[in-house]
Amino acid sequence: MFLSGTPPRVFAHRGLTQAAPENTLLAFVKALATGATHLETDVQVSLDGVAVLSHDPDLTRLGRDVRIDQLTMVELKRISLGEGQGFTSLSDALEAFPDALFNIDMKRDAAAEPTARAILDQRASERVLVTSFNEPRRRHALSLLPGVVSSASSSLVAQAVAATNLGLTALVRRTLQGCVAVQVPERLGPVRIVTPRFIAMMHRVDVEVHVWTVNDPIDMIRLLDSGVDGLVTDRADLAVAAITRRT
Numbered sequence: 001m002f003l004s005g006t007p008p009r010v011f012a013h014r015g016l017t018q019a020a021p022e023n024t025l026l027a028f029v030k031a032l033a034t035g036a037t038h039l040e041t042d043v044q045v046s047l048d049g050v051a052v053l054s055h056d057p058d059l060t061r062l063g064r065d066v067r068i069d070q071l072t073m074v075e076l077k078r079i080s081l082g083e084g085q086g087f088t089s090l091s092d093a094l095e096a097f098p099d100a101l102f103n104i105d106m107k108r109d110a111a112a113e114p115t116a117r118a119i120l121d122q123r124a125s126e127r128v129l130v131t132s133f134n135e136p137r138r139r140h141a142l143s144l145l146p147g148v149v150s151s152a153s154s155s156l157v158a159q160a161v162a163a164t165n166l167g168l169t170a171l172v173r174r175t176l177q178g179c180v181a182v183q184v185p186e187r188l189g190p191v192r193i194v195t196p197r198f199i200a201m202m203h204r205v206d207v208e209v210h211v212w213t214v215n216d217p218i219d220m221i222r223l224l225d226s227g228v229d230g231l232v233t234d235r236a237d238l239a240v241a242a243i244t245r246r247t
Helices: 025-034 071-079 090-096 110-119 135-143 154-165 170-177 196-204 217-226 236-246
Strands: 009-013 038-045 052-053 102-106 128-131 181-186 208-212 230-232
Touching: 009 181, 009 236, 025 038, 025 135, 025 236, 038 110, 038 230, 052 110, 090 102, 090 110, 102 110, 102 196, 110 128, 110 135, 110 230, 128 135, 135 154, 135 170, 154 170, 154 181, 154 196, 170 196, 170 230, 196 208, 217 230, 217 236, 230 236
Parallel strands: 009 038, 009 230, 038 102, 102 128, 181 208, 208 230
Antiparallel strands: 038 052
């Protein structure tokens, strides 16, 4: 269900962040209203072991010298993020948007079990993708979530890129076994990851290519024309408009 329907897909990166504070319920409302197909979000863990939506591990951007894991979920909910929004738990977000598709990036090892618990409690296994840059963390979460889909970790992407450059289809397939997507930047420093060869190889092994973080409509169109399957973007409104113009 997470990747049901035909690409392209629009992943609203932390919601629609130019219209609301990131990773808040309002940001998700705004993103879905633009026509975003998926909500991308991040998970940290509160002091009392709750999966909380936050990219950052601390409140530095709010001018507070305290970590997320030093506060309970109740305390986090009392903190104003602006626009009447506070921190929300993953469970509350899944409950608030029962039909939405969530792309969940676990930011800490400790996030795996609370993330799995929230997904299972909300019976949301069919409408989420769980991932992490860290491969052991990703595997641990998947061990708790039978049937839940995932995208490749950084180490798997690196192996897949190398195998693609050598034309080793069987090795790419084996490396990405169990992954439905690679979610990658177009470039990493001087190295271009998203090439026609890479896209073709991913499609050959039945893996989608989602590129982050793409906010320029010209880049959006160029990438979609090259064959990528999804855009991870801060500007879901512009991405939806770009896709509409192409069709």
